[in-house]
Amino acid sequence: MGIVVTNIKRAERDAADALGKYGVATVHEAQGRTGLMSPRIRPIYRGARIGGTAVTALATPGDNWMIHVAAEQCQPGDILVVSPTSPSESGFFGDLLGTLLMARGVRGLVIDGGCRDIADLQAMGFPVWSRCISAHGTVKETVGDVNIPISCGDALVNPGDVIVADDDGVVVVSRLRAAEVIEKSQAREDREAEIRRRYAAGELGLDINNMRPKLAERGLRYVDQADLDQ
């Protein structure tokens, strides 16, 4: 029933590193506001920011067997991305599997299911973005798939895509667009640095972006409270 696709094509590791540095919000904007996972996927602890290449796994609810299978397919620089075939709040992942993945050079886990041993994972420095925190153990009975396109956190993930994850959530960058998105991310950061400087100096977005004419055109008007009170 299940298949494991081997020797997938991955985005360049340098590209993943570079995108990881820009962070989720910038990368998401740079690629046209696509690829962002749902806010229901949250980090188990604050402060991690990673970029890496996706190894994907499709699992049965309450069954973490495919994580073991996927682990073998992981290389240094990868991020494992796991989705169940139906919503599941079981604890698919804990510190043991975290140890296994760290030993393989995996940078983190993104899972649309539950995670446990979160204190240990934080102590180890292995970051996880998950749907919930749950200690509920899983079985190993049903085969699924590894390295096929999956839906995770409402986003489409292809094996080899770049995953960027930080405190703001998780974003997916298509392997084929990584170089373009890096460029646009840098351009955006440059633009934002200038805007930040001007905002810090007290300028308004209304003025910097010349919003007033368009606001007026769309019907915005100003009324003094004193006139309303009469």
Place this chain on the structure above:
Amino acid sequence: MGIVVTNIKRAERDAADALGKYGVATVHEAQGRTGLMSPRIRPIYRGARIGGTAVTALATPGDNWMIHVAAEQCQPGDILVVSPTSPSESGFFGDLLGTLLMARGVRGLVIDGGCRDIADLQAMGFPVWSRCISAHGTVKETVGDVNIPISCGDALVNPGDVIVADDDGVVVVSRLRAAEVIEKSQAREDREAEIRRRYAAGELGLDINNMRPKLAERGLRYVDQADLDQ
């Protein structure tokens, strides 16, 4: 379509400062258990406690244009309160707008929508209470309203009201009742200090508040486990 009310009447800044010090739980109790926002509105980081005067904005889902418009109406000591006209999990606010608002002396943001760049906002020390954390960008296409009464987090907010926000959530105090609520908050704190002392010394609420007669009257009875086991 949209209006911006200028020159609103604000609660006194001293009153907002004073209420901020009492914190959400005390202020909420002091004004008769009203004005509390829903538990879905949570701080993006722990440890902030603020009081300020409300500037309000009503936005379209996925559109943060009105935050720019509202920013101009903000004065030092204000807290910006934003609600979409329909539930929305987009990321309306990030570190750029945080920079802009800080430059104007705004003390924080309360939004019944999403917030992003939370690591940066924490580093800057600009606190936000939001419905969720989401990096998803917003557009600037539809006008809304600024400084009209709005519903935010299930609470009614009038422009110029006092907003108090801390780790427990957010509470709204009517501009007209601020002085009264300060007085009652202080009275409550005084009472609680005494109760805390007695609790710490091992006394029970049952005794301090003489609850036993009313409990018995309402039918509470005590049964020994040994009697149940027979």
Place this chain on the structure above:
Amino acid sequence: MGIVVTNIKRAERDAADALGKYGVATVHEAQGRTGLMSPRIRPIYRGARIGGTAVTALATPGDNWMIHVAAEQCQPGDILVVSPTSPSESGFFGDLLGTLLMARGVRGLVIDGGCRDIADLQAMGFPVWSRCISAHGTVKETVGDVNIPISCGDALVNPGDVIVADDDGVVVVSRLRAAEVIEKSQAREDREAEIRRRYAAGELGLDINNMRPKLAERGLRYVDQADLDQ
């Protein structure tokens, strides 16, 4: 209407201490993956890990009277477990009640409702696992029950059972099974230490647990990406 059962039988305090050290994930596994509370029950702050014996209370939504009644039944080493008779997000518990319970040697609170004053509770070091954080005050009008079996966080809790709670959530161990579960927890920890060592050394779960034959039998097959692309 309500009853308070006195002189309940508790698990041994040593057993509760021992189980507390193993933590939620281990204990939950050791007793056959039962007794875990729902992921909706979360700690108000990170880093606490406790074990103790349950005193239970069944309350009316929005009414915390029974916490006062239950407090009197608490002994050092207990954990108070509270459930409303219907879902409720009111703030049943704050720092005052925390002070009272700490003075009695209670180790923590588990509540399928709201908690407030969370900054104070963290400062005091009194841990709470709750359904939400809410400052909304409660009344004291309706009697409920203390020390009867209750459902809390989707788990069944009998008075005197062992409660273990940490960053992963909350698990309940039957008073009668405590000794057995300690033994199995230790066995599990021993096994896991060995597995952790091997995982850290780069071995795979596929090999350590000899999963490959069963995976093949259930139909898993490997396909090279290059073959798919043709």
Place this chain on the structure above:
Amino acid sequence: MGIVVTNIKRAERDAADALGKYGVATVHEAQGRTGLMSPRIRPIYRGARIGGTAVTALATPGDNWMIHVAAEQCQPGDILVVSPTSPSESGFFGDLLGTLLMARGVRGLVIDGGCRDIADLQAMGFPVWSRCISAHGTVKETVGDVNIPISCGDALVNPGDVIVADDDGVVVVSRLRAAEVIEKSQAREDREAEIRRRYAAGELGLDINNMRPKLAERGLRYVDQADLDQ
């Protein structure tokens, strides 16, 4: 603590009747996409469509006393709108109160809380829009307010406003804007009738609304699947 405002100013009954006929979607559009309650407020049965004038009540979670107080303030043609001061899933309302309100000519209930006896209410033909269905009874211990502005289902409701409710949800129309909104609703219906006729005849919105130039300008391009496959 609580107040009941008597002799409120209501929108004209004819206006409420007229708005009720247009239904929620049309009225909501006609007034600029404001005033809509959250999708969490749903009818207990399908097929009702009503318009009426709001009598408002602010209640304590799990306490329906204020519904009795508000009932006395209701007149034929009113719709009672009730909100708790904090989220509550208790069953505030059932067939007995439905009988009482029907006898007073009230057209329906909107409540950001639970409703029970839904089979009876449907048989009686008394429609309710609620947050959930729950049989859990409520107490009568805490006073609240009647006929003050409230937040219900994330919308702001002033006493005397027009409420329109149908299978799509609930919308609030300001008393002062009722006449204007009727006019705009009729204009919208007229426009829609023409569009519906053209859509039914096979025309596209792309053509009727001349969307193609703006789509192209914003960057939309067409690619043949065959070209992508090469």
Place this chain on the structure above:
Amino acid sequence: MGIVVTNIKRAERDAADALGKYGVATVHEAQGRTGLMSPRIRPIYRGARIGGTAVTALATPGDNWMIHVAAEQCQPGDILVVSPTSPSESGFFGDLLGTLLMARGVRGLVIDGGCRDIADLQAMGFPVWSRCISAHGTVKETVGDVNIPISCGDALVNPGDVIVADDDGVVVVSRLRAAEVIEKSQAREDREAEIRRRYAAGELGLDINNMRPKLAERGLRYVDQADLDQ
């Protein structure tokens, strides 16, 4: 690991029949507002009202094996009550198992998980109250328990208890209290018939229940809108 308890003691079938006729809201009130399941447990179709004796099953998330085991323990007049050990939205139950249970005289199913084939189940007239509707199939790999006390929908269910379910939800009546609750349900219905008659005739709850003095005592006051406007 798992046990099946045989020859459980059941409430009298006549008692279950009688309680079923009163319905959920009445029975829940009659037993002091306890035993009600959470509003998240909803009927898959409207119009069924049943009473029966509980056979309970505790299952693993995504595993419906124990339903087969429990089916053998069911007798005519029973209602099967199933809970997973952790939240699960899989489709544990469909028309095939419905056929099996109907053949054994089972009156319905209550499950804190998913149900499928709902159109067929409605056509067959086999009512189900479930957490969600999901077609996702389950495995048969892990043993659980049958006829032990369980937590379902936030309520505690002992095998042999009476279950009453209708459009308002599900309530559990302790086997030992069934006779008492019937009596109180009848008394309540009698009282309600009289109140309904008076409400229909235009009397107010304020008057029938003499609420005005207590309202005044608790601080409720009446203010004319005209006085507020000055």
Place this chain on the structure above:
Amino acid sequence: MGIVVTNIKRAERDAADALGKYGVATVHEAQGRTGLMSPRIRPIYRGARIGGTAVTALATPGDNWMIHVAAEQCQPGDILVVSPTSPSESGFFGDLLGTLLMARGVRGLVIDGGCRDIADLQAMGFPVWSRCISAHGTVKETVGDVNIPISCGDALVNPGDVIVADDDGVVVVSRLRAAEVIEKSQAREDREAEIRRRYAAGELGLDINNMRPKLAERGLRYVDQADLDQ
């Protein structure tokens, strides 16, 4: 920014028709329990069952422009599948767009967002499966994509795939597997007819599927209640 892929390859219409007749639960099982959308996607009315070929659209939250663009790409027998790039509860679709799609022979809509005019859509017989019901109007400002692979309701949908939807939810069948899934669906129906007959005659799944040895092997044991009571 956005692209529209034209001339996509569709599954055969006969295959879509055939799969539609089997319904969601059967098809989902027949293809190995994959492709099912989340239970959050529900029909706006009961009783529809359709099969068709997917035209997909990726939209911005609160913006339904791409539905107009996608409509032009629809052919008779298609089902339109729409997802926002981030969770959105706006009302993207109503009776006007329903009229347009019906005129083009589209069989239904699946949308991970809100739908309105549900009474009209039911009267027209145009079925919709949606995340929620909301009248909140959308804008037409941001381009998205049509006929690219999308994630909808936690499932991956490729343009041209078969969509099957009924009261149980929505399932996606890969265009390339349609023939195989039809065959397996028929085989499953044949098997189920036999099982249904035997269940109706009073046989147990325990016996038909010879479960008892495996249950015993996994540790299930039977205990008489009378023995437990001693």
